[in-house]
Amino acid sequence: MAGTGKLLNIGFGNFVVADRVIAIVNPNSAPMKRLKEEAKDTKRLIDATQGRKTRSIIITDSNHVILSAIQAETVAQRFTTESFKIREEEES
Numbered sequence: 432m433a434g435t436g437k438l439l440n441i442g443f444g445n446f447v448v449a450d451r452v453i454a455i456v457n458p459n460s461a462p463m464k465r466l467k468e469e470a471k472d473t474k475r476l477i478d479a480t481q482g483r484k485t486r487s488i489i490i491t492d493s494n495h496v497i498l499s500a501i502q503a504e505t506v507a508q509r510f511t512t513e514s515f516k517i518r519e520e521e522e523s
Contacts, residue, residue: 441499443483466496
């Protein structure tokens, strides 16, 4: 199932399949902190921060929660740019 979609760079040589991403959120709110703890408790948390501060949380369609040290806005911009590239390829 995995391996056929475009990859989204989430920092420090880490990538996720862009088609699987359903949300990119800021980690500073209380609900996001609870989400992170719940994912950790249920073994659905993937820490891709390389020991740095968590600056964004990526939620996938498989209900995994991925922590990134890249700002949510930056990840979203990369995601949007990648989506635009895919649409351009489909139209040509």
